[in-house]
Amino acid sequence: MALLTEQEKIAAVGSIRPIRSRNFALTVPALLLLVVFFILPVVSLLLRSVMEPEPGLQNYEALLGSTTYLKIFLNTFSVSALVTAVALAIGFPVAWALAIMPPRWASIVFAVLLLSMWTNLLTRTYAWMVLLQRTGIINKTLMGLGLISEPLPLVNNLVGVTIGMTYIMLPFIILPLYGVIRKIDPAILQAAALCGATRWQALSRVLIPLAAPGMVSGALMVFVMSLGYFVTPALLGGTANMMLAELIAQFVQSLVNWGMGGAAALVLLVVTLALYAVQLKLFGTARMEGR
Amino acid sequence: MLLNFDRLGAWKWILLGITGLTAAFLILPILFIAALSFGSSQWLIFPPPGWTLKWYAMFFADPRWLEAAGTSFYIAAIVTVLSVLLGLVASFGLVRGRFIGKEGLRALFLTPMILPVVVLAVALYAFFLRIGLNGTVTGFVIAHLVVALPFSILSITNALEGFDKSIEDAAVLCGASPLEAKLRVTLPSISHGLFSAAVFSFLTSWDEVVLAIFMASPTLQTLPVKIWATLRQDLTPVIAAASTLLIVITIALMLLVALLRKGLKS
Amino acid sequence: MTFLQIRGLRKDYGIVTAVRDVNLTVERGEFMTFLGPSGSGKSTTLYILAGFENPTVGDILLNGDSLIATPSHKRNIGMVFQRYTLFPHLSVGENIAFPLKVRRLPKAEIDAKVAKMLKLVRLEGFEDRKPAQMSGGQQQRVALARALAYDPPVLLMDEPLSALDKKLREEIQHEIRRIHQETEVTILYVTHDQEEALRLSDRIAVFSRGVIDQIGTGPELYANPATRFVAEFVGDSDFVDCRVLSAQNGRADIAIGSGLTIRGVPMHGRAAAGGAAALMLRPERLSLARGSVGQGSANLAATVTDITFLGSNIHVAAAAETGEALSVRLPFGHEAASSLSRGDTVSLGFDPASAHVFSA
Numbered sequence: 001m002a003l004l005t006e007q008e009k010i011a012a013v014g015s016i017r018p019i020r021s022r023n024f025a026l027t028v029p030a031l032l033l034l035v036v037f038f039i040l041p042v043v044s045l046l047l048r049s050v051m052e053p054e055p056g057l058q059n060y061e062a063l064l065g066s067t068t069y070l071k072i073f074l075n076t077f078s079v080s081a082l083v084t085a086v087a088l089a090i091g092f093p094v095a096w097a098l099a100i101m102p103p104r105w106a107s108i109v110f111a112v113l114l115l116s117m118w119t120n121l122l123t124r125t126y127a128w129m130v131l132l133q134r135t136g137i138i139n140k141t142l143m144g145l146g147l148i149s150e151p152l153p154l155v156n157n158l159v160g161v162t163i164g165m166t167y168i169m170l171p172f173i174i175l176p177l178y179g180v181i182r183k184i185d186p187a188i189l190q191a192a193a194l195c196g197a198t199r200w201q202a203l204s205r206v207l208i209p210l211a212a213p214g215m216v217s218g219a220l221m222v223f224v225m226s227l228g229y230f231v232t233p234a235l236l237g238g239t240a241n242m243m244l245a246e247l248i249a250q251f252v253q254s255l256v257n258w259g260m261g262g263a264a265a266l267v268l269l270v271v272t273l274a275l276y277a278v279q280l281k282l283f284g285t286a287r288m289e290g291r
Numbered sequence: 292m293l294l295n296f297d298r299l300g301a302w303k304w305i306l307l308g309i310t311g312l313t314a315a316f317l318i319l320p321i322l323f324i325a326a327l328s329f330g331s332s333q334w335l336i337f338p339p340p341g342w343t344l345k346w347y348a349m350f351f352a353d354p355r356w357l358e359a360a361g362t363s364f365y366i367a368a369i370v371t372v373l374s375v376l377l378g379l380v381a382s383f384g385l386v387r388g389r390f391i392g393k394e395g396l397r398a399l400f401l402t403p404m405i406l407p408v409v410v411l412a413v414a415l416y417a418f419f420l421r422i423g424l425n426g427t428v429t430g431f432v433i434a435h436l437v438v439a440l441p442f443s444i445l446s447i448t449n450a451l452e453g454f455d456k457s458i459e460d461a462a463v464l465c466g467a468s469p470l471e472a473k474l475r476v477t478l479p480s481i482s483h484g485l486f487s488a489a490v491f492s493f494l495t496s497w498d499e500v501v502l503a504i505f506m507a508s509p510t511l512q513t514l515p516v517k518i519w520a521t522l523r524q525d526l527t528p529v530i531a532a533a534s535t536l537l538i539v540i541t542i543a544l545m546l547l548v549a550l551l552r553k554g555l556k557s
Numbered sequence: 558m559t560f561l562q563i564r565g566l567r568k569d570y571g572i573v574t575a576v577r578d579v580n581l582t583v584e585r586g587e588f589m590t591f592l593g594p595s596g597s598g599k600s601t602t603l604y605i606l607a608g609f610e611n612p613t614v615g616d617i618l619l620n621g622d623s624l625i626a627t628p629s630h631k632r633n634i635g636m637v638f639q640r641y642t643l644f645p646h647l648s649v650g651e652n653i654a655f656p657l658k659v660r661r662l663p664k665a666e667i668d669a670k671v672a673k674m675l676k677l678v679r680l681e682g683f684e685d686r687k688p689a690q691m692s693g694g695q696q697q698r699v700a701l702a703r704a705l706a707y708d709p710p711v712l713l714m715d716e717p718l719s720a721l722d723k724k725l726r727e728e729i730q731h732e733i734r735r736i737h738q739e740t741e742v743t744i745l746y747v748t749h750d751q752e753e754a755l756r757l758s759d760r761i762a763v764f765s766r767g768v769i770d771q772i773g774t775g776p777e778l779y780a781n782p783a784t785r786f787v788a789e790f791v792g793d794s795d796f797v798d799c800r801v802l803s804a805q806n807g808r809a810d811i812a813i814g815s816g817l818t819i820r821g822v823p824m825h826g827r828a829a830a831g832g833a834a835a836l837m838l839r840p841e842r843l844s845l846a847r848g849s850v851g852q853g854s855a856n857l858a859a860t861v862t863d864i865t866f867l868g869s870n871i872h873v874a875a876a877a878e879t880g881e882a883l884s885v886r887l888p889f890g891h892e893a894a895s896s897l898s899r900g901d902t903v904s905l906g907f908d909p910a911s912a913h914v915f916s917a
Binding site for chain 2: 607608609628629630631632633634635636638639640641642643644645646647655656659660700703704707
């Protein structure tokens with residue numbers, strides 16, 4: 001006998017007499033799809049990394065022991081870090097402005113963000129291939145202004161990948177950061193000003209610390225997404241700065257080396273899931289999307 | 292102060308400047324491609340020396356482009372239907388169900404969203420090699436369904452959680468059977484969730500490149516695969532024409548969503 | 558035959574009992590309220606009536622037939638919920654027509670009934686509005702019309718006004734009374750608001766910790782509370798610790814503090830001579846006199862701690878000699894109250910027959 005609130009009732013049902021199977025059956029069709037066409041194939045790919053060509057860890061030894069591959073890992077991390085840093089540096093002021101500007105202006109910027117996000121990935125990458133090529137408008141404009149005499153190499157290198165990936169990642173950092181800044185009570189900053197803080201002090205000691213969780217979470221998300229990106233690096237990057245996703249595809253498609261492909265996939269998977277776990281640990285939730 | 296637009300002073304113009312430049316950075320390449328698709332230069336010179344529709348003519352004259360677009364649409368349509376149906380049923384289980392491991396299951400359903408697609412692509416490619424599904428519509432549909440389903444489940448569980456179960460109970464007390472109450476009251480009430488599940492599922496499949504590159508065969512390819520393959524050869528303006536058509540479809544879908552949202556509010 | 562009968566109802570959630578030993582009969586056309594704090598079992602009982610929960614033990618009989626095996630949608634019971642439960646995608650008219658449509662009534666009949674219901678809740682002309690365009694009070698009136706559209710023998714109401722502000726709440730309480738009189742439907746009403754219960758009900762069942770403490774009309778509960786809980790929950794009350802000297806025939810002689818003895822107070826519960834008990838007094842039944850009055854009469858000495866002017870009433874807070882905080886309600890203009898100030902010693906007198914003793 002006890003006083004029971006609705007929550008306690010639910011808790012009691014959950015903890016004391018769990019109804020094991022209520023509505024579980026409804027999730028079975030989707031679960032089946034994921035088990036057969038997601039978990040099973042991924043696990044068997046990872047297994048091949050220790051089974052082919054023969055059981056053992058030789059694939060990992062080859063992968064981690066070779067400077068060629070280590071260079072690719074390093075390149076993947078540095079490109080992702082660079083893209084994250086640039087996206088954050090641009091994204092913070094934009095998110096800040098969006099949070100406080102008149103709604104009518106903000107809605108125009110939102111429309112641009114959404115249109116960019118929803119436009120086909122290949123279309124966006126193609127646009128940058130055209131813009132950045134030797135005879136492209138950027139090189140032509142710079143030469144027309146007399147700033148350079150020779151066309152700059154902007155494609156098939158680090159510059160191209162960074163521009164192309166930042167272009168794609170920007171909305172993914174602006175939107176969550178906007179949400180975080182939007183929730184900060186403007187009165188807190190008025191209080192800071194009344195306490196005698198200058199603008200810079202209010203920015204560095206109040207606004208940025210308050211927005212920091214959003215910045216870290218958004219940056220982690222962009223970083224993880226960048227690590228596994230395939231299309232944009234493959235089209236805008238050069239052979240000199242190949243990224244991990246391309247390496248996996250190459251092992252499988254060109255070299256038909258499933259063992260090495262599986263090993264590289266495992267490395268990418270472990271890093272992704274580890275960072276995802278950090279995100280979960282820090283913020284409880286995480287929304288990520290990779291292509 | 293810092294969060295009061297009118298009292299930012301000079302900082303206001305700096306922030307607006309950065310925002311304006313960023314918006315331009317995001318929108319200009321898209322407009323640029325649309326403009327070039329009407330330009331007469333084979334080498335995509337800007338500004339174009341003249342204007343023409345020949346790239347569109349080439350696009351529509353080439354059966355391989357049209358076939359690829361048709362395949363994309365067909366696959367995306369099937370994926371949309373299956374994704375919404377599976378997502379709807381699973382969401383009812385996840386939101387209304389009481390069983391051990393429910394939260395874990397919910398997280399599992401969303402993992403295809405966070406996993407690098409290339410890993411799934413390679414894994415599915417290997418699996419499909421064994422069971423002979425590469426280069427088939429079934430294979431494409433399954434692959435795209437795996438990545439579309441999380442969006443569907445996310446949209447529908449959100450809508451269902453926002454729907455007060457008492458409303459369904461009220462319908463039952465009014466005399467509707469539990470199934471009838473779901474069909475006549477619950478589903479119409481969460482229609483915005485179902486609709487965004489459908490749009491996201493469709494776009495996920497329609498725009499998907501990486502899985503498609505692995506699944507495709509010489510006889511069956513989607514529009515993104517066709518663009519990818521063409522891009523690897525040269526930057527022909529036909530791609531600009533195809534891209535512009537894709538942009539138009541995207542804008543149309545965005546407007547449709549915006550209109551429906553407005554309709555729901557009023 | 559009894560119209561509605563609840564027999565030996567009990568609901569367990571695992572090892573926790575939400576409600577037990579509920580026995581209740583309701584007459585046709587009666588307005589019965591389940592009153593109690595949250596978690597007291599009143600809503601659980603209502604949900605069992607609606608068929609959303611199955612009782613662990615017990616039965617519900619409507620006109621002599623058991624309802625337990627009948628699923629919710631075939632019980633033909635009406636219900637208005639605590640939250641707004643209008644179907645958001647349907648207009649007001651379509652909402653009211655919904656139960657009639659699922660019963661496949663002819664269109665002309667449905668239209669006539671919808672018009673009649675809109676008139677009943679005084680929302681003529683609102684037919685084509687969507688729920689989102691209406692205020693909370695209007696929405697609950699539509700919900701009421703929808704629940705009554707199919708002439709259910711019983712209407713359940715689960716704190717239907719709790720989301721509304723006080724003024725609107727009173728207005729709709731008035732509407733509910735009128736509609737109850739017009740339709741003569743039997744209503745089972747759940748609330749935690751004693752004022753609402755008193756205003757609306759023919760009879761009230763007071764729930765506490767999963768059992769019904771007492772069933773009776775408002776005046777009965779107020780004048781003769783069966784338990785200390787009922788006394789506390791219905792109306793305002795003061796409690797003073799006491800000892801039972803002797804008890805017989807439902808009357809007790811009690812002692813307060815060191816010297817005061819009071820004889821012939823109505824007694825509830827059992828207490829052996831010498832047992833601890835609580836004396837309950839109603840603030841408006843206390844008389845107040847300045848200074849101290851001799852011992853022996855039913856008078857408590859107290860010190861004034863606060864005086865609050867409340868319009869027609871003056872509320873005096875006082876500390877009894879034995880330490881309890883007491884409140885006294887005096888009419889405006891009361892002679893002794895006019896010159897009263899904090900710290901004054903007063904004597905609070907009462908009629909032993911109007912007081913109650915509850916065994917501790």
